[in-house]
Amino acid sequence: xxxxxxxxxxxxxxxxxxxxxxxGTRCVLPETEAKVRAAIAxxxxxxxLSARNLRKNESRIILILTPNFSNPYYSKVLSGICxxxxxxxxxxxxxxxxxxxxxxxxxxxxxxxxxxxxxxxxLACNRDDRWLEKYAGRYAIVQCSEYAEEMELxxxxxxxxxxxxxxxxxxxxxxxxxxGIVSSSNSYLSSANRMRGYQDALEEAxxxxxxxxxxxxxxDYSFSSGKQAARTILTSPNPxxxxxxxxxxxxxxxxxxxxxxxxxxxxxLSVMGFDDVDYTTMFxxxxxxxxxxxxxxxxxxxxxxxxxxxxxxxxxIGVYLxxxxxxxxxxxxxR
Amino acid sequence: xxxxxxxxxxxxxxxxxxxxxxxGTRCVLPETEAKVRAAIAxxxxxxxLSARNLRKNESRIILILTPNFSNPYYSKVLSGICxxxxxxxxxxxxxxxxxxxxxxxxxxxxxxxxxxxxxxxxLACNRDDRWLEKYAGRYAIVQCSEYAEEMELxxxxxxxxxxxxxxxxxxxxxxxxxxGIVSSSNSYLSSANRMRGYQDALEEAxxxxxxxxxxxxxxDYSFSSGKQAARTILTSPNPxxxxxxxxxxxxxxxxxxxxxxxxxxxxxLSVMGFDDVDYTTMFxxxxxxxxxxxxxxxxxxxxxxxxxxxxxxxxxIGVYLxxxxxxxxxxxxxR
DNA sequence: AACCGAAATGTAATCCATTACATGAATGAC
DNA sequence: GTCATTCATGTAATGGATTACATTTCGGTT
Numbered sequence: 057x058x059x060x061x062x063x064x065x066x067x068x069x070x071x072x073x074x075x076x077x078x079x080g081t082r083c084v085l086p087e088t089e090a091k092v093r094a095a096i097a098x099x100x101x102x103x104x105l106s107a108r109n110l111r112k113n114e115s116r117i118i119l120i121l122t123p124n125f126s127n128p129y130y131s132k133v134l135s136g137i138c139x140x141x142x143x144x145x146x147x148x149x150x151x152x153x154x155x156x157x158x159x160x161x162x163x164x165x166x167x168x169x170x171x172x173x174x175x176x177x178x179l180a181c182n183r184d185d186r187w188l189e190k191y192a193g194r195y196a197i198v199q200c201s202e203y204a205e206e207m208e209l210x211x212x213x214x215x216x217x218x219x220x221x222x223x224x225x226x227x228x229x230x231x232x233x234x235x236g237i238v239s240s241s242n243s244y245l246s247s248a249n250r251m252r253g254y255q256d257a258l259e260e261a262x263x264x265x266x267x268x269x270x271x272x273x274x275x276d277y278s279f280s281s282g283k284q285a286a287r288t289i290l291t292s293p294n295p296x297x298x299x300x301x302x303x304x305x306x307x308x309x310x311x312x313x314x315x316x317x318x319x320x321x322x323x324x325l326s327v328m329g330f331d332d333v334d335y336t337t338m339f340x341x342x343x344x345x346x347x348x349x350x351x352x353x354x355x356x357x358x359x360x361x362x363x364x365x366x367x368x369x370x371x372x373i374g375v376y377l378x379x380x381x382x383x384x385x386x387x388x389x390x391r
Numbered sequence: 392x393x394x395x396x397x398x399x400x401x402x403x404x405x406x407x408x409x410x411x412x413x414x415g416t417r418c419v420l421p422e423t424e425a426k427v428r429a430a431i432a433x434x435x436x437x438x439x440l441s442a443r444n445l446r447k448n449e450s451r452i453i454l455i456l457t458p459n460f461s462n463p464y465y466s467k468v469l470s471g472i473c474x475x476x477x478x479x480x481x482x483x484x485x486x487x488x489x490x491x492x493x494x495x496x497x498x499x500x501x502x503x504x505x506x507x508x509x510x511x512x513x514l515a516c517n518r519d520d521r522w523l524e525k526y527a528g529r530y531a532i533v534q535c536s537e538y539a540e541e542m543e544l545x546x547x548x549x550x551x552x553x554x555x556x557x558x559x560x561x562x563x564x565x566x567x568x569x570x571g572i573v574s575s576s577n578s579y580l581s582s583a584n585r586m587r588g589y590q591d592a593l594e595e596a597x598x599x600x601x602x603x604x605x606x607x608x609x610x611d612y613s614f615s616s617g618k619q620a621a622r623t624i625l626t627s628p629n630p631x632x633x634x635x636x637x638x639x640x641x642x643x644x645x646x647x648x649x650x651x652x653x654x655x656x657x658x659x660l661s662v663m664g665f666d667d668v669d670y671t672t673m674f675x676x677x678x679x680x681x682x683x684x685x686x687x688x689x690x691x692x693x694x695x696x697x698x699x700x701x702x703x704x705x706x707x708i709g710v711y712l713x714x715x716x717x718x719x720x721x722x723x724x725x726r
Numbered sequence: 727a728a729c730c731g732a733a734a735t736g737t738a739a740t741c742c743a744t745t746a747c748a749t750g751a752a753t754g755a756c
Numbered sequence: 757g758t759c760a761t762t763c764a765t766g767t768a769a770t771g772g773a774t775t776a777c778a779t780t781t782c783g784g785t786t
Binding site for chain 1: 763764765766767768770771772773
C-alpha cells in the first residue's frame with residue numbers, strides 16, 4: 057500500500073509538504089502543490105486513517121445507541137445519521153440495546169473507552185437518566201428524539217407536547233367530546249409530553265379529563281399491546297368516540313381491536329397515530345397521524361454532534377424540528 | 392489517557408509483556424500475568440485501537456452497502472450484521488445506496504480505499520455484477536441475500552427457487568389450477584430464481600405456463616407497484632384464482648387491488664407473499680408468506696466475512712439458510 | 727562441569743501521518 | 757550592506773501497540 061513517503065518521493069518534496077497539501081494547513085507554493093497533487097493522483101493515494109487518528113488523537117467513530125434497529129422510526133433516523141456522518145468522515149458504530157430501556161451507564165462508559173469514540177448519539181434514553189450529565193464534559197453526546205429532562209445536554213426532537221395538543225385539538229374541533237389516549241408505560245419524555253399535550257387540549261376545549269379515557273400500553277409499542285389498551289378503553293361503560301395514540305403501531309392495534317368490537321373507523325371511532333411511518337398509507341383506512349421528520353432528526357443530531365465535538369462556539373443545546381399533523385382516513389366529524 | 396507504558400510501569404514489567412498478556416500470544420508466568428491484569432484493572436486501561444490497527448495493518452471496519460436502510464427486510468439484516476460485528480470487534484460503516492440498483496464499481500473501490508475497510512457486505516447486487524470478481528482476491532467481500540450468478544464469490548441467502556416452488560406447489564395442492572405470479576422487473580437473482588421456482592411448481596403439477604398469468608411490478612417493491620401489477624393480471628380475460636408474489640409489500644398491494652375489484656381474499660383469490668416482514672400479521676387477513684430468516688442472514692454474512700478476512704481454510708462460498716413457508720389467512724382451498 | 731534448549735521477559739524497530747522546530751531563501755527597512 | 761522578518765520547505769519527534777530479535781535464567785543431559 058502506498059504511503060506518504062512514496063508520494064513525497066514521487067513529487068520530489070518532503071512528507072511534511074505532502075501532509076500540508078492534504079490538510080491545507082500552511083501555504084504551499086502553487087507549483088509544489090501541483091506536483092504533490094499529481095503524485096497523489098498517480099498513486100491514488102489515500103492517507104492511512106489509523107495513523108492519522110493515532111496522531112490526532114481522535115477515532116472518527118461515533119457511537120449510536122438505538123433500542124431497536126428494525127423499528128421503522130429508528131431505521132429512518134439511523135438513515136439520516138449515517139448519511140451525514142459519512143459526509144463528515146465518521147464511521148458509525150451502531151449498538152442495538154434491544155429495547156432495554158435502561159440506557160446502561162456502565163455500557164456507555166465502556167463503549168466510549170473501548171472505541172475511543174469521538175461522540176455518541178442516543179436514540180432513546182429515559183427522561184430521568186440524569187447520570188448522563190456527568191459525562192457531558194468528557195464526551196460529546198447528543199440525544200435524539202428522547203432526552204433527559206431538565207438537563208443542559210444537547211438534544212434534538214419535535215415538540216411532542218404541542219403536536220399532541222394540536223392533534224387532540226383537532227379531534228375536539230371535530231365535535232368529539234370524549235377523547236381517549238393510548239400512551240405507553242415507558243419512561244420516555246415523549247410519552248410524558250404527549251400526555252401533557254393531550255391534557256392541554258382537553259383543558260383548552262373545556263373537556264374533563266377522566267381516568268377511564270386513559271390507557272397505558274406495554275412499553276414495547278407493539279401492535280398487540282395497542283390492541284390490549286384499546287380493549288380496556290373501548291369496553292368501558294362510556295367509551296370515547298376518538299382515541300389519540302402515541303405511536304402509529306399502537307394506533308393500528310387500536311383500529312384492529314375496534315374492528316373486532318364491531319366499531320367502524322372512522323365512522324364510530326376516530327383514531328390518531330404518531331410518527332407517520334411508511335405503512336400508515338399501505339392499507340385503508342389511511343392513518344391520520346403526526347408526521348415526525350425522522351430522517352431530518354437523524355441528520356440534525358449528527359450535525360449537532362459534530363458541532364459539539366469540535367466545540368463550535370454557540371452550538372445549540374435544544375433543537376426542535378417542525379412536525380405536521382396529517383388528517384387522513386381514520387379521523388372524522390363526530391356523528 | 393493511560394497507555395501501555397503506564398500499565399507496564401505500574402506492573403513493573405515491559406510493554407511487550409503487557410501486550411502479550413492482552414493478546415495471549417505467548418506464555419507469561421501466572422504471577423506476572425496477575426500483576427499486569429491488576430495494573431490494567433487499576434487504570435481501566437483499554438488499548439488504543441488506532442495504534443493497534445496501524446501496527447496490524449487492519450482497520451477493523453467493515454463496509455455495508457445497502458439499497459435502503461428503512462426497508463424492514465434490510466433493517467433486520469443490518470441488525471444481525473451489527474450484532475455480530477460488534478462482538479467480533481468491528482465497526483460497521485453503513486452506506487446507503489438509495490435503491491440505485493447498480494452497485495457502482497467505482498464507489499466500491501473508493502470506499503475500500505478511503506476507509507481501508509477489512510471487508511464488505513453487499514445487500515443487493517445485480518445478478519450480472521460480474522466485475523465484483525476482479526476484487527475478490529484483493530478485498531474480502533460477502534454478498535448477502537442477492538449475489539452475482541455463476542461466480543466463486545462468498546454469498547449467503549435462502550434457496551429462493553425452492554421456496555417459491557414450495558409455495559406454488561401448496562397453491563396447486565389446494566386445488567388452484569390457474570396460478571399467477573407478481574415478480575419485479577429488477578435484476579436481482581432472487582427474482583429470477585423465484586420465477587424459476589414458480590415454473591418448476593407449475594410443471595410439477597402439470598399446469599401450463601401462460602403469459603397472462605405473469606406480471607412484473609416496478610423494481611421498487613412498492614405497495615403501489617403491487618397494485619398496478621395485480622390490476623393487469625386480475626382484469627385479464629381468464630384471471631388466476633391464486634397469485635404468488637415475490638415480496639410481502641407487493642402482496643399487500645395485490646390484496647388491496649383485489650379488494651377494489653370486488654374480490655375477497657382468500658375466498659375468491661389466494662395470495663402468497665415473500666419475506667415475512669413484521670406487518671404481515673399486523674392486520675387481517677394475515678399474510679401467507681415465505682419466512683426468510685433476515686436476522687440470521689445478517690449474522691451469517693458477517694460470520695462468513697470474518698472467516699474470509701482471516702482466510703480461514705475451508706471458509707464456505709455459498710451458504711443457504713432454511714426458509715419456511717407459513718400459511719396464514721390469505722390462502723385457501725380453491726372453491 | 728560444561729553445554730543445550732526452552733521459557734520468560736526485555737529492547738528496540740516498526741506501522742504512517744502530523745507537526746514542532748529548524749533551515750534557508752527572499753524581501754524590505756534603515 | 758546588514759539585520760529582521762516572512763515564506764516555503766525540510767528534519768525529526770511523536771502518538772501507542774505489536775513483534776522480531778536479544779537476553780537472561782533455569783532445568784536437564786552427558
